[in-house]
Amino acid sequence: MSPKVIPIFVPQTNQSSGCGAKGGSGKSSCGSSAGPSDLSPEVWAKVKDHPCYSEQAHHHFARMHVAVAPACNIQCNYCNRKYDCANESRPGVVSEKLTPELAAKKVLAVAAEIPQLSVVGIAGPGDALANPDKTFRTFNLIQKEAPDIKLCLSTNGLMLPDHVEAIADLNVDHVTITINMVDPEVGELIYPWIYYNRKRWKGRDAAKILGERQMQGLAMLTARGILVKVNSVMIPGVNDQHLAEVNHAVKSRGAFLHNIMPLISDPAHGTHYGLTGQCGPTPQELKELQDSCEGSMNLMRHCRQCRADAVGLLGEDRGAEFSTDKIAAMDVAYDPEPRQAYREFVERERSDQDAARASELAALSGQAGDEKVLVAVTTKGGGRINQHFGHASEFQIYELSGAGAKFVGHRKVGVPTRYREAPGAGGAPALPSQQYEFMADDERQGANYCQGGWGEEDILEDVTAAIKDCAAVFTSKIGLCPRKDLATAGIEVVDGFAHEYIESSLIAWFRQRTETAQPAASAA
Amino acid sequence: MPYKIISSTCTACTACEPVCPNVAIKEKNGTYIIDPKKCTECEGEDPQCVEVCPVEGCVVVDKSLPRYAAA
Ligand code: SF4
Numbered sequence: 001m002s003p004k005v006i007p008i009f010v011p012q013t014n015q016s017s018g019c020g021a022k023g024g025s026g027k028s029s030c031g032s033s034a035g036p037s038d039l040s041p042e043v044w045a046k047v048k049d050h051p052c053y054s055e056q057a058h059h060h061f062a063r064m065h066v067a068v069a070p071a072c073n074i075q076c077n078y079c080n081r082k083y084d085c086a087n088e089s090r091p092g093v094v095s096e097k098l099t100p101e102l103a104a105k106k107v108l109a110v111a112a113e114i115p116q117l118s119v120v121g122i123a124g125p126g127d128a129l130a131n132p133d134k135t136f137r138t139f140n141l142i143q144k145e146a147p148d149i150k151l152c153l154s155t156n157g158l159m160l161p162d163h164v165e166a167i168a169d170l171n172v173d174h175v176t177i178t179i180n181m182v183d184p185e186v187g188e189l190i191y192p193w194i195y196y197n198r199k200r201w202k203g204r205d206a207a208k209i210l211g212e213r214q215m216q217g218l219a220m221l222t223a224r225g226i227l228v229k230v231n232s233v234m235i236p237g238v239n240d241q242h243l244a245e246v247n248h249a250v251k252s253r254g255a256f257l258h259n260i261m262p263l264i265s266d267p268a269h270g271t272h273y274g275l276t277g278q279c280g281p282t283p284q285e286l287k288e289l290q291d292s293c294e295g296s297m298n299l300m301r302h303c304r305q306c307r308a309d310a311v312g313l314l315g316e317d318r319g320a321e322f323s324t325d326k327i328a329a330m331d332v333a334y335d336p337e338p339r340q341a342y343r344e345f346v347e348r349e350r351s352d353q354d355a356a357r358a359s360e361l362a363a364l365s366g367q368a369g370d371e372k373v374l375v376a377v378t379t380k381g382g383g384r385i386n387q388h389f390g391h392a393s394e395f396q397i398y399e400l401s402g403a404g405a406k407f408v409g410h411r412k413v414g415v416p417t418r419y420r421e422a423p424g425a426g427g428a429p430a431l432p433s434q435q436y437e438f439m440a441d442d443e444r445q446g447a448n449y450c451q452g453g454w455g456e457e458d459i460l461e462d463v464t465a466a467i468k469d470c471a472a473v474f475t476s477k478i479g480l481c482p483r484k485d486l487a488t489a490g491i492e493v494v495d496g497f498a499h500e501y502i503e504s505s506l507i508a509w510f511r512q513r514t515e516t517a518q519p520a521a522s523a524a
Numbered sequence: 525m526p527y528k529i530i531s532s533t534c535t536a537c538t539a540c541e542p543v544c545p546n547v548a549i550k551e552k553n554g555t556y557i558i559d560p561k562k563c564t565e566c567e568g569e570d571p572q573c574v575e576v577c578p579v580e581g582c583v584v585v586d587k588s589l590p591r592y593a594a595a
């Protein structure tokens with residue numbers, strides 16, 4: 001009945017893209033592989049050690065989520081809160097209960113064990129701001145006990161405007177809001193209800209309130225200089241066409257980064273979408289949408305859709321090592337030294353990597369035409385090609401062109417056991433991109449190519465499907481059989497850059513490739 | 525008839541506890557329960573626990589007890 005009502009806040013602050021909100025050049029790539037040159041110094045200082053806000057940092061730094069916020073105040077069609085929500089980093093509410101005190105202790109324990117730790121976030125398992133007491137108490141304790149750790153939180157935004165002051169007071173300098181729509185007509189297809197002002201709202205009214213509160217909260221945060229990342233779940237046929245509008249709306253309110261994530265949907269999850277057969281996008285469809293939004297804003301392409309209790313570098317989860325029982329029994333002390341040392345090490349590595357990349361780029365300059373090639377890389381972190389092909393549970397995808405090497409996403413491989421065993425899930429095998437991590441690390445290794453366990457053919461099929469649009473795969477080591485099979489699939493195997501830096505190696509390879517291709521092309 | 529929580533479907537998400545205006549809800553052995561002596565059925569507004577609970581049919585009227593208004 002109502003026309004499109006949403007844009008009530010119109011503070012078209014300045015013409016910058018989200019990235020340069022503080023006066024940077026407004027160039028588009030800070031969420032991808034940008035270095036300090038693209039960002040104002042104060043923004044760079046905030047993001048350089050944050051694995052989610054800087055693609056560069058995600059090679060080096062680890063995050064952890066503490067699941068202190070079980071309650072939620074909205075219902076999403078992609079979430080069944082009894083079970084782990086694959087989309088919004090929500091382990092099922094019953095998975096683990098953590099009090100603020102235990103959470104702070106867990107942070108100290110993880111920090112002592114993992115010097116890469118730079119950020120602690122609260123992302124659920126419900127909504128951080130539907131549990132404001134627990135969330136802010138936890139932040140308070142962490143700030144007191146481990147002041148060198150940065151804080152961030154994720155929210156659906158419904159209660160955000162009420163808590164912006166508290167967020168600013170606690171120096172939380174990163175906030176993620178999940179915004180899937182700005183139009184209630186789209187919203188009512190995603191959110192069956194919300195709980196707001198002591199009342200349950202349904203349908204379009206619910207979506208309208210939620211949308212307005214999200215936009216208001218976003219504008220309030222950015223006005224205070226707090227960096228905001230917007231997550232959007234791409235739901236084909238529901239909001240995929242609409243996300244460009246969302247992108248525009250959040251950019252104009254100063255969001256720093258837009259993270260478009262694929263819907264993860266499986267009947268075994270018991271979600272509305274899972275049960276009604278709503279599909280997620282393919283990796284290629286996702287990339288297309290990300291590409292089309294990119295010109296206008298920084299896009300995050302390295303999000304792993306982590307669980308609300310994830311621990312470790314992006315792409316790994318060491319949560320199982322830090323279960324509640326183990327933490328409770330531990331004796332932990334605060335010692336920032338190793339983390340400081342690690343940060344200094346990363347600084348050195350970074351300038352080294354930048355120099356290597358710059359010199360390769362200089363050598364490349366002008367040689368490449370308009371050609372763009374995708375390649376896949378196996379890495380354990382640190383920005384190096386340092387993982388054995390058979391151990392890879394995901395591939396990092398880079399796009400090579402005359403402009404250099406750009407990180408464009410990651411693709412997971414190895415079918416998690418639960419998909420294999422879940423009754424009824426057999427009919428529609430999950431796409432490689434739709435898998436998330438159920439398994440402990442050693443278990444997961446068994447799932448990968450040439451590691452035994454399952455039929456190798458299956459896994460290799462998975463791998464080739466995941467990276468079929470890549471010209472080459474860069475790895476530190478690879479067995480004879482997969483090497484042959486990949487060659488058959490038309491994917492070149494490159495292991496000559498083992499343990500070298502990723503970006504400079506890729507550019508060097510690309511340069512050699514264009515050099516050898518050009519004479520051939522001109523002869524033809 | 526105050527409200528009660530069907531414990532077999534309760535996910536212990538904690539959402540209902542803070543929204544009850546009469547502090548009638550608390551945790552017990554991993555699930556949540558309503559104290560029938562404290563529950564006023566939220567007279568005058570929608571029952572808050574029902575409004576916020578994410579599980580359909582988890583919070584219901586307890587027909588074994590008399591209505592609050594009559595009690
Ligand atoms: S879910 Fe995405 S944004 Fe959140 S910690 Fe994981 S990678 Fe970062």
Ligand code: SF4
Pocket residue numbers: 526527543544545546547548549558562563564565566571572573574
């Ligand atoms: S109906 Fe109202 S008073 Fe009774 S338990 Fe629920 S919230 Fe509390």
Ligand code: SF4
Pocket residue numbers: 529533534535536537538539540541556576577578579582583
């Ligand atoms: S809101 Fe519902 S599911 Fe959550 S604790 Fe209360 S009764 Fe249980």
